[in-house]
Amino acid sequence: MLGGRTRLAREAGRAATRAPPRPPRGPRTQPARSRSGLRPPRALPPQPAGLLPPARGRGRRPHPPPGGTAHAAPRRVRQTPTGAPPVRRIAYSMEPVGRTGGRAYLRMLHEVTSAEVEWRTVPDHKRTYRVRRWRKLRHLTRLAPTVRALDAAPGVFVWDDLSLLLFTPRMRARTVFVLHHYEPLQHDSAPVEALLWERLFGMLPQCAAVVCVAPYWADFLRARGVGDVRVIHNAFDMTEIDRARAADRAACRAEFGLPPDTLAVYGGKAVHWKGADEVAGALAGVPGVWLITSGSNTIRLDSAHYDIERARYLRLLRACDVGVFAPRMREGWSRCAAEALLLGLPCLIRPVAGLGDLATLTGQPSPDLGRLAAQVRERADAPDGEAKAAYEALARFDRPYFAAAWSDLLAKTG
Secondary structure (H helix, E strand, C coil): CHHHHHHHHHHHHHHHHCCCCCCCCCCCCCCCCCCCCCCCCCCCCCCCCCCCCCCCCCCCCCCCCCCCCCCCCCCCCCCCCCCCCCCCEEEEEECCCCCCHHHHHHHHHHHHCCCCEEEEEECCHHHHCCCCCCHHHHHHHHHHHHHHHCCCCCCEEEECCHHHHHCCHHHHCCEEEEECCCCHHHCCCCCHHHHHHHHHHHHHHHCCEEEECCHHHHHHHHCCCCCCEEECCCCECHHHHHHHHCCCHHHHHHHCCCCCCCEEEEEEECCCCCCHHHHHHHHCCCCCEEEEEECCCCCCCCCEEECCCHHHHHHHHHHCCEEEECCCCCCCCCHHHHHHHHCCCCEEECCCCHHHHHHHHHCCCCCCHHHHHHHHHHHHCCCHHHHHHHHHHHHCCEHHHHHHHHHHHHHHHC
């Protein structure tokens, strides 16, 4: 009896210390639903123009409406402010370092596509070796780890190097290979190098696309089983060309010390297999004729030679009267010969490989070394209409042409 009263007293004490009960809650009001069964969005504060509000509840989906199936939530797209550059695709290439026509082609490709392509480059080791013998094999050995690391990298490859041999099939499937030209005279790793090139030609059908710079080289590859070959010619900065054409010719001749009564013959680059030495021999001792060459002069030609920066090189072409191009090697399309024609020089062009395409396109005759002195005088008197026709034939290969051709190809590849 005593224990029961004590328990009742304790419970009464706890009840006295409890908080008073809450008043009964009224009916809960629900926001109106749309016909789809989804609640209307909550009002958001004003946002800056061009920006979408941040997504809330990432990964959640709306509840299904009664008796129906939920519609997928609209995907929120992350946008950049108005005027921001678009996302660029990634492309890999060799470093466009060097003075050859192939390096000039690759540099222009980087420039004209820079707004839409993020270019990432791989070192071109072969151009750093002073000793020429075996340099391509040393280059391949040194490059192998870099190529292996790119196997899983995103993007496409624009490749013009023998190191395509190191690519996996998966890499070749997203590669655009560019063949500028092929010349065994330039092999530094003979006899192995010829075998490597034949192996490379056999791999080209595995590539996403193959590009050449002249129709001759497209036919060359088709004869080796490469069916789909696209020709994208060398292109030229016509603003730069037209600026040089507008330069005063007499002032240009005075800049390089050319007397008014001298016939200035531009013989191209004084390097191996370009034919400048043959032209020099054919014109040796001819009165009133000066042979002018440019480039690094690896053949040590004793002529009026200029190794100068590009703006002066174009003025040098403007100062000349005739161009003669008689290479022994098979060139791609010869940027030097094309630029001489664009600067108004009537030319003599030996129709070898891609140079034959250039000579046909612009209507230039072939040189005859036995009567070259008479030929250059005849060409110097060629009518102005001929030079104008050659200029118009080449002027369409400008930067917009080059950008459109490569942008279209890369869009289809990537």
